Amino acid sequence: ADSEEAAAIDPLAKGIDLTPLLDLLVDNEEVLKVFHAGGQDVEIVFNLTGKTPHPIFDTQIAMMAISQSEQIGYANLVESWLGKVIDKGARFTDWGRRPLTERQIEYAIGDVTYLAKIFPKILKKLIKTGRGHWLNAEMEKLADPANYAIALETAWHRIRATGRNPAMLGRLKAIAAWREVEAQDKDIPRGRIIRDETLADLAGHPPKKQEDLAKVRGLSQAWAANDIGRRLKVAPVRLVSQP
Secondary structure, rough: OOOOOOOOOOOOOOOOOOOHHHHHHHOOOHHHHHHOOOHHHHHHHHHHOOOOOOOEEEHHHHHHHHHOOOOOHHHHHHHHHOOOOHHHHHHHOOOOOOOOHHHHHHHHHHHHHHHHHHHHHHHHHHHHHHHHHHHHHHHHHHHHHHOOOOOHHHHHHHHHOOOOOOOHHHHHHHHHHHHHHHHHHHHHHHHHOOOOOHHHHHHHOOOOOHHHHHHHOOHHHHHHHHHHHHHHHHHHHHOOOOO
16 A cells, blocks of 8 residues: 555465565665564565565554554554554454455455555654654664574574573574474464464473473463474474584
8 A cells, every 4th residue: 555545465366476566565665665563574575585675664663662662553553543443353364265355355455554544643753753763773673684584593583581591592492493393384473383482481491291381371281282292392302402
């Protein structure tokens, strides 16, 4: 979307060529690309092109500069700036099934049409804060390709964890690498395997047996007996022992 119109592009459409869109995102320096909490979106583009959208502006990061508070969700952003309440019902529908419903398309387009209206308002507010230099640096970090070229041996760098003694650090490296393999194998976001905070808890307080995984905050009861729980219990030991 821009200030005039919006379109929904289906990347799963048969025979579609996404090259013009991807070229616009990663090679056209004349167009500013606006996202909200755009990390996963940027990662998708990076995986398709080896590049990141640039120049880039993230409204969630910008709101932290304005309010100096915690990260704001998109629905709350829209409600606070435009007074509109987003129907979240379509958020958890099956986006891989075709055809998409009108409700799904309306929900998806709402991501960009509302941003096109909110961005100028945020920009005007930001000009008054005097935090432009800080914000520019944060946007460059978001667009840094190094953040998205994740090697197994460095996957743990993205995890915030305290008390990094050698044993805990070894487990953190191993479990983070294991999660990357699982996520790539299933072609889903790594956070849907295990969230960062849960991964850090596992590294800091490792269960003694698979059954104990059911007691870990952030994991379901099924982990006590399912295959992924078994792989988690075995894989870190193997990975830690590698030179």
